[in-house]
Amino acid sequence: MSAFDDLLAFQRQTEALSSVAERLGWDQETVMPRGATEQRADEMAAMEEVLHERRTDPRIGEWLAAARPQNQVEQRIVDLVGRDFSRSSRVPARLASELAKTTSLAQGIWAEARANETPEDFLPTLDQVLMLKREEAAALADGGDLYDALLDDYEPDTTAAEIAVLFDAMRPRLVALRDEILGADHQPQALTGHFPQETQLRLARTCATAFGYDWSRGRIDLAVHPFSSGRWQDSRITTRVVEPEPFNCIYSTIHEVGHSSYELGIDPDYAFTPLGRGVSMGVHESQSRIYENQMGRGRAFAGWLFNRMSDAFDGLNITDPDAFYSTVNRVTPGYIRTEADEVQYNLHIMLRFDLERDLISGRLDAEDLVEAWNARFLKDFDVAVDRPANGVLQDVHWSVGLFGYFPTYALGNVYAGCLNDAMRNAVPDLNESLAQGDASPGVEWLRENVQRHGGLLPPRQLIESATESLISPEPLLDYLEDKFSRIYDL
């Protein structure tokens, strides 16, 4: 066995164990009995300690030094293992285990505080999480920027400063578009009616199938905050049902299908290697967003969905597919990121990006977070937050230690804008399929040009090679202005 073979064999087991830990997380958020929280925290901490020990195993350093990769795939495996090894080696085992245990508990505390509308029950725990994350960031940053060190886990090769420049460029056009829309004479109707949970879930399954979700390697369950989980042969999605708002369930399902399909679409030869997963959270989000928005909220698919929903629900108040399309894309003031329309979504991200940079740098304390959130929300959205579950408690991320994650959502939107231009050029008749409830020509283009590569190419290189052009926010902004000018007669 060569050093590379030894490295790979060892890595395959680590990947298997990491997949087990991820499955445990799925279990916790979907099916676990509520009284098992403490036990699960101990189980997660034990898994984390095993994983940390493996990721920092000194043999990896020796194998890396001796490995002679023979081709691009082997070279990239060596690079990614090396990157992970160097990051993991900087975080002490004690800290890794404490982080796993604290965030596992914090998630339960967050969920309860959110249900009870009591941020004061969660903020002391968030403060603990923050202290641990700052410690982790300091260990990773090695003198560099703390926030960049965390960001690097989700979107390698990008800095907060670069993202800030991108966001500054996007904000004026998004704000102008939003203000024009909200001031327009013509406003789409809201959807009203009776939408039973079981019917919504049946429709969600139909939509998942329309977007090519492979049920033999997946399943759908309910969760407080929808997510997808798992790789290779087993990538599961979750959704939620808000009875008066069926678009919530349907579009969050299509969104998670995008994530899961990315994992399921990776070349099976990469399974159990560092290439066998989505290359970054930004690219991940580009897949979920292009499924959900550029395809799912387009006029073609909306027309098909209109017919399905008219059949499934009695007494839909909207009886015309064009009006229905406007309703699907309705822009209204709102508190919740995951329910935000395409125009305002990135503004929600910008708020979180700035707040979490301040939390990590220590410029903002957990105890002042509610006030800071509410003040910033009022400034950006001209609406006062009415209750904590509509404000600072709405997202799970910070409770589980995901700092540096939020900006990747907006990056994903930018990537999706770029990919959509290329996909539409390559598949000119995509809308004809979408109008029949069949996204497969688009899904196949994405699988071929993005998904199958897994971690082989770095994020920007992957998107630029798929689109044959440089990454820019222009395609996304042009698409939004064009789409919403038509819908709102601007």
Added chain:
Amino acid sequence: MSAFDDLLAFQRQTEALSSVAERLGWDQETVMPRGATEQRADEMAAMEEVLHERRTDPRIGEWLAAARPQNQVEQRIVDLVGRDFSRSSRVPARLASELAKTTSLAQGIWAEARANETPEDFLPTLDQVLMLKREEAAALADGGDLYDALLDDYEPDTTAAEIAVLFDAMRPRLVALRDEILGADHQPQALTGHFPQETQLRLARTCATAFGYDWSRGRIDLAVHPFSSGRWQDSRITTRVVEPEPFNCIYSTIHEVGHSSYELGIDPDYAFTPLGRGVSMGVHESQSRIYENQMGRGRAFAGWLFNRMSDAFDGLNITDPDAFYSTVNRVTPGYIRTEADEVQYNLHIMLRFDLERDLISGRLDAEDLVEAWNARFLKDFDVAVDRPANGVLQDVHWSVGLFGYFPTYALGNVYAGCLNDAMRNAVPDLNESLAQGDASPGVEWLRENVQRHGGLLPPRQLIESATESLISPEPLLDYLEDKFSRIYDL
């Protein structure tokens, strides 16, 4: 830290990881997408390798040698870790991992062969499992009896020879009772009617609650072969629905509640130690059986269940609680162990016990198993097996390598007979509660005298101290003869 403290800290992590592996097994049999079989096998193998490495870690030997246990609890922990260490150290890592992977795959192959009624698709895999199990047994037996070495994993301190003596003593009285029953003039009616799955599951949940199942630390799902899984704060049950036969779902649920309640009833101080689990499979089965049979199939609870079922299902063909009680305990010729009545159940076990001893010793080959099974079934039950799913393919056990497990079911019945005598003496008004659908006085007696002790006392000592008498099959046989003589007017 003392050597004992070091040992315990290490062991707690091992227990947490072992609990994760068990949860993964639950996932596989309840919710896992069917296309994930191979991946799950790799994941299980990786977990098994980590666990095996920990169980054979040379530091355990050093800690054991240096430990100075201060009390009974610490002494028993040292004994149990020592026992596990010595067993695990005998099995090579390669073999442990191969066993985990092969049995994980074999389970899927078994399920498919069972569905397709094609034993020939499963037997070559069973042969692989057998070869690995024989190798494992040889490593464990260290020159002793192969089958005893496997049995020791499920029922410590008992030999196949002792069990054979016990079974030989039981068989004549069971066969005589069975023959008298089947020849009796008065035969109870079968239950007929329309029993929708959802209603059965609702009733099953009601029965689980009647037997004190703690839903905050458990849940119920469907599985091909019902089982319970997990410990401490998270012990889940499964059931199955055969629509024309609601007793199948109801009594398998009560059975699994017995298993899960044992785990949930253990002193929480023992969690994450070797004392924090049922002490043997025989004692485990005594709990499931006494819940299911001595309490669940008694006249008192049957009367309550009669009312619940009359309310839940339209047009029950039985309209009298005494007749219903007879129906619940109806003895008929049947193929399936898990559906067998209390009289014939142990005869099903004796068949398996003899066949699996022959499989392990090599006196019987996997390829001859169908023939051997069918011949023996005809001899013992005077009925020819009509199809493989009613014969050799009915049980999951052998596919997952559980050789030496079957006899513990019959031991459990014997223990349940002993415990029932003592419980009835201690709780003379138990039937009055059961008639109200409340098993709690019995459950509490069992928790106090059996369950809470976890692994503290060895199996026989535990039963004998709970019953204040020696273990004997007499109470079980007396109970059966008394109960069924009345039902059948013998």
